[in-house]
Amino acid sequence: MAVIKIQDLTYYYPETQKPALDKINLEIPGGQFILLVGGSGCGKSTLVRALAGLIPDFYGGTYGGKVYINDKEIRQLDRRSLVRQVGMVFQDPESQLVMTDVEQEVAFGLENLGLPNSLMKRRVMEVTGALALSGYLRSFTPELSGGQKQKVALASVLAMQPEILILDEPTSQLDPIAGEEILTMVRRLNEENGITVILVEQRLERCFHLADRVMVMENGRILCDDAPDVVARWAAKNKTPFIPPLARLFAGAGFPEVPLTVKQGREILKSYDPLPGLRMQNLKIKRAGSAGGKCLVDIQNLWFAYPNGKEALKNINLKIRSGDFTVILGENAAGKTTLLKNINGLLKPGRGQVKVLNQDTKKLSVEELASTVGYLSQDPNDYLFLPTVREELVFTLNNLGLPDDGIIEKMLKRLQLTSCAEVNPRDLSAGERQRVALASVLVVRPQVLLLDEPTRGLDYRLKAELGNILLQLQAEGTAVLVVTHDVEFAAEYAGNIILMAEGTIIASGSKYEMLTRSTFYSPQISKLFNNLAEDVVTLEQGSEILTRLMGLNEDRVNCG
Template sequence: MPLFQSENLIYYYPDREKPALKDINLRIEEGEFLLITGGSGSGKSTLARVLAGLIPDFYGGRFGGKVYFQGRDMGQINRRKLAREVGMVFQDPEKQLVMTSVEAEIAFGLENLGLPPAEMSRRVAEALSFLDLTEVRQEFTAHLSGGQKQKLALAAILAMQPRVLVLDEPTSQLDPVAAEEFLNLVKRLNEEMGLTIILIEQRLERCYHLADRVVFMEDGQIKYEGTPEQLARWAVQRDIPFVPPVARIFARIGFPSIPVTVKEGRRLLRSNFDRREFPPLKPAVKAEPGEPVLTMIKVWFTYPNGKEALQDVSIQISTGELVAIMGANGAGKSTLLKTMAGLLKPGRGRVQVMGRDLSNKGRIGDGRIAYLSQNPNDYLFQDTVEEELLFALKNFALPNDGIVDELLEKLNLQRYRRVNPRDLSSGERQRVALASILVTRPRLLVLDEPTRGMDYRLKDELGELLTGLSREGVSVVLVTHDIEFAAAYATRVLLLFAGRIVADGPKHQVLGQSVFYSTQIGKMCRGYVDGVLTLQDALDRLAPAWPARQVVP
């Protein structure tokens, strides 16, 4: 008997004419690690909500077909009992946090289960330790970074020891090291404790190789399911980008064997290429900086609780630069962005934007600086997507000279023009929020995790949009944990550690010398083919050496 089984499942959200799910026939076995992937709005999160028992009871709408859990119709299972069996972590952690402190949040679910105090204390301690939250156990939850909030939501679910763990993009706000640690923990829970894992993820380089089976969804339907290797071959043959970079490069150069891990990729490199074919690249000549748009001089910032979030930060952003800021959760990245935008006043030092000092006067209120925070919901107030953009124009007394239609087209939002933005998926809401600040045609664009919730296609579209803006003279500064995105589109990378800048330079210099902050292809080629970070880099260097050679499988 499968753990889950759906038969001809179809589901419509309230007031929607198009089904979010249709003809879903899926079996999930006890102890399986299932990865669900696909584009934004493909139905991944909706399917997860069905498996967690939240649809249709919580979300309403029209529901057809059958879904069984351990052979029983899920509609007939007591909700309280089901909640003890299936735990779900949502894409937006703030939707799950209800208590004021970290420790109380983890204990909240256990108290509802009526566990003895000694058992609760042990489980809380284990969850805090597993997810590296011990140092912030007494912290006010509102003061946590986005990544810490996400880990807290995970800890609260794990403490209840469910049999099934449903995770909706759990690493979207985690830095590379923390994401790898968490996914390894999830794999351990699956292998050593027998938990069934249902993981929804966009950044496949982090988790693709961990899954027993992968399901690819499109337009509310399951288009393919199989092992990671089977899906990789199927997707590459159809030019579907939902495949990790290592698999894509070997498929693109015509390899009959497609690896899904860095280890397999390095083995194929060693077997089929002579490293002497790839002489070291000459160091890139650093371009002369253009006109400074933003200058920070010895900036310090300390929060009321005494935490020094920024320490002696001095940087200059020039016209047309596309700068990616990276670093661990809690390193001060979001604080740095808010200081750039004039939302926070530095305790010491100076911040100048386009010749104006923000250190004392605060932010420039004419739209020349545009800031997008981690949470797109902070920007959504109107009843339709179009009204959101028009509202921003009205706020700054700017004319609508076609910019609204232009941005809706560029960000693939035309079909949602009359839709309430709060009804959209997380990735779609992120694009609406971005459009609402771009209508002011800013000179300095400051973005905090803009790719969160976006699939490969949408990230490529966003990258092309930001690259186009930088060519037009807009300076773009973005915080991201998405190394693949930074490597593909940034011109410069800045690493922040404990409030201090520890690396600042061209992306190939900073990411190429990093162990953890490197791309999947960069890790595969390290020490073998230098100067490779992206798929295009690998094609440029590997493809010419590939023709007419005997393949060693």
């Protein structure tokens, strides 16, 4: 029996002419794990909100068609019985927690259901135990880490014992380790408790293989709805980027089997092993040459401690040259963001020196450095407050006393923002907002561009767009320094990698040496070819090897 049944669901947000959902028909049996993928604004979040009854109750708008939960039409259900059946965890942990401590937060939904105190105590005890939150019951929620906050949000929903659990990009604001932990918990809930899971997610390499069914959405419609391997082949054929890099690689190279995990991929390669030892075929890929441009930032023996005494940077030595594209990887609290803030002058070195264009940053204010060092922080919303996109760009120029010599039009065009130049930036999608924030930084033509977690919350297509913009800037001589947890992004676009831990630079070098010899900080492609071919990091390299491998195999079959 289908737990969820959707018939001809169409929905328009208030004051819009384009449908956010366009005649959706769907059946989801109980206990399935559904992964919903698609680009920004494709209707994924709208669909799951319709399943949770938030559309149209919370958002208004025009609604047509029917949604059934356990054979009952959702609009006939009273809200209490609906929230007992469907629980939803949202994207940003900061924006969904209400109470000040963990225990009260978990009990919040139960209080809303009007449950007796004895039952609430039992549910709180059970769910906090299951999600390893027992030790944090009295903790003040704003002081928890992002991962813990998201676990609290999950616990608060699970305490209501829903049959259907909806998660709307629950890991997009988390670091990879915290994200992995949440996904592991969700998988366990599906496998052991039989909860139907509908997951909207962008980091497909972590969850594609967990799903029983993958649905690809575009323009409010479901384009493909099938098993993960079938969807992977369909996506490769239709040039849709919403499949993990590994599946895209195999499907793109025309392999009949499409692996969903690195393990499966290596098994496939072994079965295709045409010759004893693939390495003997000397499948080396040429390395990118080092830039060797003019030194823009020179960091010597940099030490930095926060006023509370915490030493965040210890003896950092680093040179950033024009045309460098460097990515800094590392755990949370490794000192990555602190290093960026020492370069743009927001923080001043405790000991040692940071020189930007041979000038000591201690003697320069942030405002003076702003025209040389551009800084894009994690949240583009922190930039946007003016009525139009164009005004946002003009604002930066005016602040720094720079004339508009046509740079505004150029930036709008380059970042594909010309069509929305007169639109309020707060009305734009996440990817567009980020491009506006980036344009407002680039409009002063900085020689050094610092980006802090720029891929957080972006889908594959938007990530690729951002990566290409950064490559263009690099080609023009801008030094690009990115702090990220996104190893796949670093592998595709960076030239050099810096690994940081506990305030020090642990290792640095070209991405070919750094990412292929690492256990944790290596992309799926490198893990796939580990011990089979050297220095394989990018999708293009992997594709080249697979194509050659298939050629060798065919030759062998023909000869045999």
